[in-house]
């Protein structure tokens with residue numbers, strides 16, 4: 120007890136502590152003032168930066184990877200992988216997450232999680248502790264809009280393992296999530312914001328519902344299967360893992376329906392690009408390189424874009440014209456040469472597993488450069504109804520495989536052209552197959568009379584088209600076989 124009182128008695132009193140503190144602070148102030156006056160500001164800043172560098176180097180054991188949205192002029196795959204992967208590893212230590220849902224066509228839209236700016240997300244991998252966070256920087260000056268970037272922090276000693284093992288692991292996980300995707304998106308390009316806008320893609324067309332010549336349909340499915348399963352083959356022969364299709368044929372023959380069937384079959388997102396909405400070739404490059412892997416880039420009605428048909432040489436060789444497109448919006452739209460350069464050059468080096476599809480009602484109007492072998496791998500003609508196509512439509516629309524009027528319809532469609540869209544309109548007229556088929560026969564008869572009278576353009580083509588309809592399909596498949604992967 121005595122010892123306790125004795126040591127307590129030796130403690131300085133409160134007033135002594137306060138007096139000492141006051142004199143030390145006063146001395147520090149004097150020292151600081153003297154130093155400030157004696158050492159010029161740049162030198163002071165230099166010393167302080169060196170000091171903090173030294174302290175950080177010796178006392179911080181953290182290392183931070185910065186993962187920006189863009190990498191070498193295209194969207195960074197590491198960034199995209201992180202975006203997909205992170206919401207799946209969220210634990211209870213995370214304070215908040217973004218949540219939202221879209222109308223998916225189901226009765227209950229499943230809410231999806233996303234990582235908001237600033238929120239920290241922890242991960243553990245092979246004994247390492249890692250921390251992710253998302254940030255945003257103003258980048259209007261360079262890119263027209265703000266850019267996001269991730270920080271991934273680890274221990275300094277783990278840096279190389281993160282690079283060699285963890286990032287590939289995240290990429291594999293993200294790929295798996297994307298492979299299992301149930302919801303497809305369709306993107307349209309907003310030239311005001313220079314950005315793709317997404318919406319849920321809900322087109323019901325599938326290869327089961329699509330009516331076309333059975334051989335041609337089988338061939339397309341096999342071609343797609345070969346394409347998706349042959350990454351190694353494309354690598355070995357030194358070709359980019361891409362496939363280009365040109366779909367051509369009259370209106371209403373199912374070109375858009377085929378695109379939707381391909382998207383639904385492969386589970387690919389669709390990027391629907393209007394070339395007219397692209398301001399310049401540079402913009403085109405930006406637009407196309409910001410599409411994701413495993414997607415279809417669709418350029419519909421390519422013959423309607425004036426820049427893609429007749430004036431390739433003029434546009435590409437005229438510097439004035441080029442300036443015009445880059446600076447003022449007198450003549451918006453990317454040039455065909457820009458498109459072709461992209462297909463031949465950049466196309467090969469940006470992303471993988473992509474299908475580009477052009478559609479046109481007038482193949483003959485296209486610049487031959489676009490049709491050259493190697494540009495579009497497969498040319499597919501979507502034609503008027505043939506008897507097998509009619510039977511498929513009758514099965515989908517009326518649920519019947521045979522009917523007493525089938526023979527009559529088949530005889531008539533051998534003589535006149537009718538597009539699947541037109542035929543579908545008649546088949547939808549009634550749930551009663553007899554009524555629907557009567558309406559169809561009446562329409563076909565009228566068209567035949569029109570033909571005998573020398574009627575409209577469509578009817579005139581019919582005589583030519585029907586004669587060798589079967590041959591046309593065989594020729595087309597031959598074209599495809601020549602272009603086999």
Ligand SMILES: Nc1ncnc2c1ncn2[C@@H]1O[C@H](COP(=O)(O)OP(=O)(O)OP(=O)(O)O)[C@@H](O)[C@H]1O
Pocket residue numbers: 328329330331368369370371372373374375376377480501539540541543
């Ligand atoms: N081959 C087909 N099989 C099943 N339905 C079809 C087929 N072709 C057309 N249809 C029906 O007609 C509608 C219009 O067809 P679609 O838009 O696919 O034709 P398109 O060839 O792309 O026409 P356009 O050249 O005018 O864009 C489709 O929504 C579908 O209901």
